[in-house]
Structures are given as C-alpha cells and as structure tokens.
Amino acid sequence: MAFRRSLADYKQAEGDPELFPGERRTHSGLFAGSGRRLVHVAPTGAVRDYSYPLSGFHGITALRFGVRFGGTVHWFDDLDDTRQRYHGNTALVETVHRFDEFDIVQRDISVGFSHSTLFELTGDWPDDLSIVGFVEFFPDGQEGRVGQLIHDDEVVEVYHNREHDYLRASTELSAITPEQSAQFGEVLAETSRLPRHSSETDNYEGSRLTGGVSFRAAVEDGTTTIVTRLADIEDEPRSDSLAALADQTQRHGSPADVRAVAHETFPHVDATDELVNTDLRVLRLLSAPTGARIAGPEFDPYYQYSGGYGYTWFRDDAEIAQFLLKADGELGLGLADTHRKSAAFYLATQLDDGRWPHRVWPMNGRLAPGWANGHVEGNETHYQADQTASALVFLATYLSAYHDIIPEPTRTEIRNALARGVGGLDRSLATDGLPLACENAWENMDGRFTHTAAGFLHAYSVIATAPCHPRVRDHAAERARRIDAALDTMWLPDKGIYARRSVDGELDGRADSTTFSLIDAHLVYERIADVDDDRLRRLERHLDTTFNRLWKETDDIRGLTRFEADTWRQRTQDGEKVWTVSTGWGAYTAERAIELFPDTDEPFDAAAWSDRLFAEIDLSGSLCLPSGYLPEQFFDTGSPDSATPLGWSHGIRLATFAARHARNA
Structure with a gap:
C-alpha cells in the first residue's frame, strides 16, 4: 500500500x-x-x-x-x-x-x-x-x-x-x-x-x-x-x-x-467436499514455486500493528506440511509433489548447526527480517526452538511415509538433515530434560514452554521410529524418554493443567492453546515407550480444563481464545479475542485425543469437543467467512481481524476434516 x-x-x-x-x-x-x-x-x-x-x-x-x-x-x-x-x-x-x-x-x-x-x-x-x-x-x-x-x-x-x-x-x-x-x-x-x-x-x-x-x-x-x-x-x-x-x-x-x-x-483436486477444495486452494494461493508458504497476505504493510505476515515461518509451514501429509493419507489427495517441495525447501534452508532461522522469504529461502534469530547471533533466548522441532517432525514423517518412492540421494539428504537436526535440538535441551528458555510460538514472551517441550518430544519420538541411522534413532529415543519424565515438573495439580511455561522456577498456570501439542507428541511417543495411566489421566484433565477455560461465546461467534490474558490487537475490546488457529487446533486435538483416550468419555468427551469446535470453523460456522476463508482472529462482535486467509488455520481445518472423515467412515 x-x-x-x-x-x-x-x-x-x-x-x-x-x-x-x-x-x-x-x-x-x-x-x-x-x-x-x-x-x-x-x-x-x-x-x-x-x-x-x-x-x-x-x-x-x-x-x-x-x-x-x-x-x-x-x-x-x-x-x-x-x-x-x-x-x-x-x-x-x-x-x-x-x-x-x-x-x-x-x-x-x-x-x-x-x-x-x-x-x-x-x-x-x-x-x-x-x-x-x-x-x-x-x-x-x-x-x-x-x-x-x-x-x-x-x-x-x-x-x-x-x-x-x-x-x-x-x-x-x-x-x-x-x-x-x-x-x-x-x-x-x-x-x-x-x-x-x-x-x-x-x-x-x-x-x-x-x-x-x-x-x-x-x-x-x-x-x-x-x-x-x-x-x-x-x-x-x-x-x-x-x-x-x-x-x-x-x-x-x-x-x-x-x-x-x-x-x-491451477492444479486442483476434484474432491467431493467443498471444504477440502477450499482449503487446498487457499494453501496453493499462499505458496511460492519453492513450495514454501506465506503465513497470510501482508495486510499491515508498514508493520504498525504486527511483525508482518508475508514470510515463511518454519513452525507454521511445517505444521501445514504435516497436516497435508495426514489429510493426503486419509483422503488420497495425490499431493506427493507438494510434500516433495516442502522437504526440498527444508533441506535447502537448514542451518549448519541443524536448526532453522526465524523466518525466510518463500521466493528464495533467504533469511528474512525477524526478531528471533538469536541462535544465528549466538543468543539462545531469542530463538523459537519449536520451529526446528516442527521441521524435523515433517522430514521424519515424510521419510517414513514415502521412503520407497523417495530417490536414494534424497533419502540420504533427509537422514543427514535429521542427524544434524537432533544435534540442533540437543543444543537447546537442558540437563533437566526440558528445552532451554526461548521464545514461545506466539512470539510474545520468553520462558521454558510446555509447547516447546511437546514439540521436542514429538520430534525426538518420530525420529526414533524413522528409517534413519540407528545411532540417531537410539539417541532420539533416549532424549524423548528424558523429556517425558521432565514434563512432570510442569504439572499443576491444584489447577488440573500443565503450565504454559516456567520462568525462574515459577510456573505460569494460564491456559494456552499451544499446549494442545501434548496430545500429538504422546501419540508418537507411544511408539517407543508406554504412556502410563497417570500421564493419560493428567493429559485428559489438562484438555478438559484448557478447553473450558479458553472457550468463549458471544451473540455472534464461538470458539477458543489463544491464551488467558491475551491482549494483542484488542483495539477497544475488553477481553481476549477468538482465534481460528486455536479453535481449529482444539478441534484437531480433540479428534486425536479420541485415539489417545479410546475408552473414556467422562469427564472429558473428546468426540463432543471435536464436534463443537469443528462446527465453528466449518464452512457454515461462525468463524468462517462467506468466501470460505478463515481469518486469524475475530472481535466479539463477529468482525474478522488480521491476516485473511491464514494458511495455518486452513491446514488445521483440512487435517481435522480428514480425521473426522476417517473416524466416521
């Protein structure tokens, strides 16, 4: 502009x-x-x-x-x-x-x-x-x-x-x-x-x-x-x-x-469901020829109210890539070339120390302006360690799912990238088994976050089961067990919730939707170790508490807020805004929780929460625009705000639809 x-x-x-x-x-x-x-x-x-x-x-x-x-x-x-x-x-x-x-x-x-x-x-x-x-x-x-x-x-x-x-x-x-x-x-x-x-x-x-x-x-x-x-x-x-x-x-x-x-x-899939076509269209619109995606259209050209959206974040992009892998596996969407491009982009942009930078230009993968490149400068705090974990989860999952059709030179590249990536995770892991203090996924505070730990647990666990070097698998499995044990220190029994972060030994008990990542992490961790009943009960109670505390309903919209006491882009509104990312993440997590807690519906009914949350991001939901687009957030009046459409939200919606389709088939 x-x-x-x-x-x-x-x-x-x-x-x-x-x-x-x-x-x-x-x-x-x-x-x-x-x-x-x-x-x-x-x-x-x-x-x-x-x-x-x-x-x-x-x-x-x-x-x-x-x-x-x-x-x-x-x-x-x-x-x-x-x-x-x-x-x-x-x-x-x-x-x-x-x-x-x-x-x-x-x-x-x-x-x-x-x-x-x-x-x-x-x-x-x-x-x-x-x-x-x-x-x-x-x-x-x-x-x-x-x-x-x-x-x-x-x-x-x-x-x-x-x-x-x-x-x-x-x-x-x-x-x-x-x-x-x-x-x-x-x-x-x-x-x-x-x-x-x-x-x-x-x-x-x-x-x-x-x-x-x-x-x-x-x-x-x-x-x-x-x-x-x-x-x-x-x-x-x-x-x-x-x-x-x-x-x-x-x-x-x-x-x-x-x-x-x-x-x-404009390549497309002739899926029978309009939602699938809508989400695939949005994700392709936001993609560069490299396969990398911008977070959303750049709506704040002078960066007066945000840090910008027209960049590729490795967290957002790799999460979308994972969601596309899951949806493709369930619905048979024929996205092999999309997955190949994502893998090639992550291989090309991995740093020498096995990690990834804050954000890059999707057109060429070059380092883009950002505020979380502390690890590039030698400062570990100003770094979002969960981004490296997300990229590694995709690469390991892709290697496992497409191993037989990936050319051998590319398989070797991915194995080497995973080995370097494990070393990168190790650099950010403290001796107590939790990641070091860093920036969170919402990019608005520092600390030792449950979400970051869950991301590390997920990455180590999936690498431990991937067809890569045996010594890398064994090392990753040992690290996963260490993180799993350390997560006990983040539990707040009086609140029935995993703390969002630890700062100087003090636990922050505010509910935060990023902690939904614990469910996917434990589903993968189950492949290498038993998840005991005590942990399952805690995870179930955590989801029940978090969903109820983040749920918000007005005359015009319904959904989940990002985290408690979130004040970003409120304008004159009192209280937190509803986010499509958080609502979609909640729906997806509830769907995955059915698999993790297969025999329970009291006090936490995962299927009911999946239905309730997905209804709001569905094409007829209160958080979906007539265009089918999902904006990042909403005011209580029902007015959309921020980047529209937001790629992360569409990736989550597509994967949730696929999971629900598979369950109800």
Missing part, C-alpha cells in the same frame, strides 16, 4: 473500535494466484497485488474499474448489486456487476507473472459502452520516483529500477491519461483527493513521473480483457515483456479461454 493511501485509510479508520488505521484488509473478496502473483479481487472488482513475498514484485497497489456510456462514468465501487465466487475448484474469480438492463461478468485469473481481467457483457447494454479503469503501480515498492512509458498508444509501462509493470487490453486502449500523485496536503485535507488528480495535458514531464494512469478499453462482441504483467528488466527485456503481454491478451480473449486456462494452470 502506498504511503498516501495509508494516510487516507488512517484518516478514515482512526477512532474505529475494530479497525487498525493504515492496513490493507482482505476480509472480503477473493484471491486469484499463480505461485508468482497473489492478487486480491474485492467485491467491487478492484484489484491489488500481494505478490511480493512470492515473486519479489510489488505490482498493483490499486486498480479499479467501471463503465462509461452516455458520456457518464459509473464506477463499480458505487454499485450495490454484485456477486462473487470461484469458478469450480480453480482460482478463477468471477464477479458479477448488475445494472438495470445488463450485467457485466468480470473474470480474474493469474498465470505466471501475468494477471488477466476479462469483462463479458450480457443483456441489453448501450452501444457506446466502454470499460474504464484507473491503475496505480508500485514498482520496486516505490510510490514516487517512478517513470511511465506509453508505447504506441496501446501499452502502459511503469518502472523504477529493476521492476517494470505493464498493462494492455485485448481491444483498443484509449484515453490513456497519466495521473499525478495527490500532494500530502491534499491527502490530509478534510476532503481527500484520492486516488489521484489528472495531469495537465501539456505537462509531459510531470505526467511521465507517476505510477498512476487512467484508461478506456473498447468492448468488442461484448468482451474485452485487461492484462498486467510484472517483470525484472534484467531477466526479461522490454521486447520480451511486450511480446508476452500481447500473447496473453490474445489467449485470454474470451470466457471459454480463461476457463480453460484456469483448469490447465
């Missing part, structure tokens, strides 16, 4: 009890994507790029459309009657704009570095109708100091340094008018002049130093297509970009064309 637009949004949202000024929210609308482009299409048909983490290109910061007939422009923003959906199981977004005598169907699709918007008119439209638009590019993340070229009155090119952004139409493009940036005074005035104001026609100098341009596209046989393309001038010369742009406009010239391309270029 350009700075001027952030200022304008700040003016509009300031004082709102549930909006954070300056953010670029995606709670409504749908995303199109290609692995290179992640493009949001608002219900009004407005288009905006969220592509940088996937491709390194910033692209469109604003693109709005309308129609002109009878000498008057009618912007789609002003229409009340619009409908939006995906075409089948693809990522082709269809938006219908309804007028009195005719409809306009807008179809948006991303292919590689290009994005096409096709308009099809139906009904009785005026003969003089044309599509009008205003686009604002953001090359190299620059709002100012950009240049503009208009090639032969048919192609617009906006550039700064390496990034060059192009636009053309499949029909005649006319009335191309560069639009200069509003001055700060105009933005801050009581009545803002945004998005732009027209340049003077004789001011060639000023008109070529702007990223904004308005245009008009003729309608022929009821259709026209607007295509944008992003390119690095060092990798793709201008002549190649112009040729690719011309080819794209021809290939996407009709509704049948874009529907065919949508089915060809």
